[in-house]
Amino acid sequence: MPKTVDFSNKPFHFIGIGGIGMSALAYILAKRQFRVSGSDTRTTHITQRLQAVGAQIFRQQCAANLEFFQSRNAPACEDVAAKTVSTSLNPKALTEISQSSPTISVADPCLGLPQVICSTAINPLNSEYQAALKLGCPIFHRSDLLAALIEDYYSIAVAGTHGKTTTSSLIGYLLWQAGCDPTMIIGGEVDAIGGNARLGNGPLLVAEADESDGSLVKLSAEIGVVTNIELDHPDHYQKLEEVVEIFQTFAKRCKNLVGCIDCETVRSQLKPNISYSLRRDMGADYSVDDVTYEANGTTARVWEGNQVLGRLELKLLGKHNLSNALAAVAVARNLGLEFEAIASGIASFEGAKRRFELRGKCNDISFVDDYAHHPSEIQATLAAARIQVNADQRIIAIFQPHRYSRTLRFLPEFSVSFSNADLVVISDIYSAGEPDLGEISGENLYQAIASNHKDVHYQPTLESVVEFLNQILYPGDLALFLGAGNLNQIIPKVMGFYQQPDNGLVKQDLAPKHQ
Numbered sequence: 001m002p003k004t005v006d007f008s009n010k011p012f013h014f015i016g017i018g019g020i021g022m023s024a025l026a027y028i029l030a031k032r033q034f035r036v037s038g039s040d041t042r043t044t045h046i047t048q049r050l051q052a053v054g055a056q057i058f059r060q061q062c063a064a065n066l067e068f069f070q071s072r073n074a075p076a077c078e079d080v081a082a083k084t085v086s087t088s089l090n091p092k093a094l095t096e097i098s099q100s101s102p103t104i105s106v107a108d109p110c111l112g113l114p115q116v117i118c119s120t121a122i123n124p125l126n127s128e129y130q131a132a133l134k135l136g137c138p139i140f141h142r143s144d145l146l147a148a149l150i151e152d153y154y155s156i157a158v159a160g161t162h163g164k165t166t167t168s169s170l171i172g173y174l175l176w177q178a179g180c181d182p183t184m185i186i187g188g189e190v191d192a193i194g195g196n197a198r199l200g201n202g203p204l205l206v207a208e209a210d211e212s213d214g215s216l217v218k219l220s221a222e223i224g225v226v227t228n229i230e231l232d233h234p235d236h237y238q239k240l241e242e243v244v245e246i247f248q249t250f251a252k253r254c255k256n257l258v259g260c261i262d263c264e265t266v267r268s269q270l271k272p273n274i275s276y277s278l279r280r281d282m283g284a285d286y287s288v289d290d291v292t293y294e295a296n297g298t299t300a301r302v303w304e305g306n307q308v309l310g311r312l313e314l315k316l317l318g319k320h321n322l323s324n325a326l327a328a329v330a331v332a333r334n335l336g337l338e339f340e341a342i343a344s345g346i347a348s349f350e351g352a353k354r355r356f357e358l359r360g361k362c363n364d365i366s367f368v369d370d371y372a373h374h375p376s377e378i379q380a381t382l383a384a385a386r387i388q389v390n391a392d393q394r395i396i397a398i399f400q401p402h403r404y405s406r407t408l409r410f411l412p413e414f415s416v417s418f419s420n421a422d423l424v425v426i427s428d429i430y431s432a433g434e435p436d437l438g439e440i441s442g443e444n445l446y447q448a449i450a451s452n453h454k455d456v457h458y459q460p461t462l463e464s465v466v467e468f469l470n471q472i473l474y475p476g477d478l479a480l481f482l483g484a485g486n487l488n489q490i491i492p493k494v495m496g497f498y499q500q501p502d503n504g505l506v507k508q509d510l511a512p513k514h515q
Helices: 020-031 045-052 063-070 091-098 127-135 142-151 164-177 240-253 264-270 319-334 339-347 375-388 404-409 411-415 442-450 462-472 487-498
Strands: 012-015 036-039 056-058 115-118 139-141 154-159 183-190 195-198 204-208 223-226 256-260 274-277 286-294 297-304 307-314 357-362 365-370 395-399 423-426 456-458 478-482
Touching: 012 020, 012 127, 020 036, 020 045, 020 115, 020 142, 020 183, 020 195, 045 056, 045 195, 063 127, 115 127, 115 142, 127 139, 139 142, 142 154, 142 204, 154 164, 154 240, 164 183, 164 204, 164 223, 164 319, 164 339, 223 240, 223 319, 240 264, 256 264, 256 319, 274 319, 286 319, 297 319, 297 339, 307 319, 307 339, 319 339, 319 375, 357 487, 365 487, 375 395, 375 411, 375 478, 395 462, 404 411, 411 442, 423 442, 423 462, 442 456, 462 487, 478 487
Parallel strands: 012 036, 012 115, 036 056, 115 139, 154 204, 154 223, 183 204, 223 256, 256 274, 274 286, 365 478, 395 423, 395 478, 423 456
Antiparallel strands: 183 195, 286 297, 297 307, 357 365
């Protein structure tokens, strides 16, 4: 019989607690007053946030960390009673959801060995992991804990190759603004909730559900959302059909499936019982028309079947974000919320970090950080950027490829993804722990893009990227930093250069402009 996560009296220890997915789970447990500890190799604002809510953080990953649990002197935690809040859900939906309301209580935290949580990124030879095995600690994958939390609430699990973070944070945010007080577990940071997780007092949980390692099949939600399906992780999947199988299993485990039928794979392979589309002629349950895409946001008229719900306004740019917002409408309507409350929440949502995040403006140069690392994401982000600039402004796309396997597999697609950029800068590949087998390099990607784009530059190191950008940016430019690695760490350096009063910048008639 498989082990199950114990929410009664056992502490939790996370190996690699500072990761974006791991830290969200650790935060929720710490806020629920469980005894939480974990290790990470560096101190970040994420680990500091965990410390602030009572988590014990170890600065290195080693076997000695587990000796912490052999102490009997740690203070006991107080029990935390589950609270009930009023929501704007209709009575039927509220009655059904209340039956799944979580019980939040904690016993003596000093009983027995910890439950050890790790992610796919942890090597089985890791000394801390090996120590946990030898001690006989219950060991769970990150997804096991997420699955247990999802079952502990009335849950909405948001999956899909692209758009998961924005869609899940948008759903959670609008439910929060509507008075539902949900718990949120997000795969990115959101300023509105002060990080990547929030513990609510209501029965709802909104969670981002990741398909990258196949663990999506463990999740069973009341409402599942699938935004789209593409091959994005060739390190784990060999072909699209394998990805589809994972999503099909997830779909079967969800009581209701909300899906975007603009994605042919979702439409044909999942057949969601609640559908949404940006096209009225698709016959979706939720659709839009009279759409306006502008530099300061997007507006659209929203339909539920053949009835107009009203006007939707969002600050997020581009078609992909309108689609994400429509998914949120579909979920919220399924929960019984009135459209006015839904539209109000969406209208005030500012977005998640690293999703077209404006980091600042210096000398009239805009610096934007975006997580896009797949060809489809790059195309969508650059299309949104094109909406924001005038004809005489340039879009400078700075891209750090993420993983050798992804760069190699999608090289043809990457080569044509930058058409909306006026100038492209390519750095070396961020390995994300993958070995370099010598099959692909940043220079290979540069050459492929250069065969389709007239202004591409290869700057292998982050230092050389900084030096190059310090020479070529001018007032009016939008500098868009793309990638899932550490490229965004150089943004403050480049901004610092252009903040200097003596850099001699003047507005110039630069060629080539976007055609």
